[in-house]
Amino acid sequence: MSEEPKPRRRQARGERRIAQLLQAAANVFCANGYTASSTNAIAREAHVSPGTLYQYFPNKEAIAIELGERLLHQMREAHGQAFTPENLALPLPGLLDAVVDPLIEFNCANPAFLALMHGSEVPGRIAEEHDELHATLLTRVQEVIAHYAPTLPAEDRLRTAGMTFAAFKGGLDLVLAAPEGAERDATIAELKTLLLRYLSPLVEPPVTESPSVQSPSVERPVTTTPSR
């Protein structure tokens, strides 16, 4: 009935330990996957005894869930600022920069995120929340497509959004596999090119007074700004 039957008062030290443990868990999960990671290994990575770990988490799954929720929250922030209305006013290449860069940035900075979300071995709870995020992102992409191609039938829009997102995920893996630096930047630019070429034929020119101008800008190998 009551929401919090355990009003355990945490000290500052405790909060620090939790953060420390979650960081260690992220490293270990990232290296070995969820199932193959032992709680003792996480405790060792955090320079802490197994008993201490279980003072803050009731079981192994809870560690993954807490870590997953924190990452998911950061992810939501990242994509929240990516899909702002003013970005929608941008031409397609600009929008791609505005949307793709933060998402890539986040996944580069938090490799544990994909490791935790992608496996079929993760506890069900994480999978559910990941599905929610997935659905949210898909909706956003659909909205963007609807904005650029208002006359596209809803069915086509859904299919296009799904494929756009799937291609992005594939490209994201490639970006993460590339070594940081120039090569990674080039891969990111290439991913944007892919998305631009895929979506360009769909955009309908905004209704203006001049009905003749119309150049989908797809002949040149488009280079969007390489971020930073």
Add this chain to the structure above:
Amino acid sequence: MSEEPKPRRRQARGERRIAQLLQAAANVFCANGYTASSTNAIAREAHVSPGTLYQYFPNKEAIAIELGERLLHQMREAHGQAFTPENLALPLPGLLDAVVDPLIEFNCANPAFLALMHGSEVPGRIAEEHDELHATLLTRVQEVIAHYAPTLPAEDRLRTAGMTFAAFKGGLDLVLAAPEGAERDATIAELKTLLLRYLSPLVEPPVTESPSVQSPSVERPVTTTPSR
């Protein structure tokens, strides 16, 4: 020194058991991932005792390796017939059909393949062989691109091939997630559209006597034949 210190004579019954065990292993690996699958569970799935399983495989890893090698072999056959020289003579949409369809077919029929190749939890041996296949496929894609765009610098060609393959993998996941039937077919067609729009701007018209004709056919939302 000798190559085969164990010339164990297998009876027909034994070969059948092996196939049965590998099929069971494919199901279990596919459902739970490699690490979380127990050898006892595989034996149970095959309606066989744990002892019998270990009559044919020295350890758990050997099961995954044998299964992986058989799938890899089938995969090589599938992509071998996909990249034939006569397919290279086809226009780009035709080539996409010829290459994409068999690969998708294979992965639909053998979901264990991706489950075994994708995880970071698999025994090192599998990962190595998968990397080899990956490199082979990448080379093939590069050759195809070189055929369609002979003047493209090698560096660009490599990047394009990598992104093409990455996008295909992303799209493949989407296809596998779609329910079989019309929806899956539509997803496959959309994947081909994506690849076509990405690659079309690169193709250079074959050198003929008429130097003026040149229409990259990218304005219309291209529909490749939906296979079968």
Add this chain to the structure above:
DNA sequence: GGCAAACACGAGTGATCACTCGCGTTTCTC
């Protein structure tokens, strides 16, 4: 300074897993 609660420890516990072993059954070979 003294008390209670939060923090920290690490050896210990029960469950599970990969793998073995001894023995009985089927199949092949002559």
Add this chain to the structure above:
DNA sequence: GAGAAACGCGAGTGATCACTCGTGTTTGCC
């Protein structure tokens, strides 16, 4: 049909893992 070898079984074994518990230390509060 008899001997050998492949096949088949399932209880058992040692290792590892998630998790606990008794005890000692640090911190917040009066």
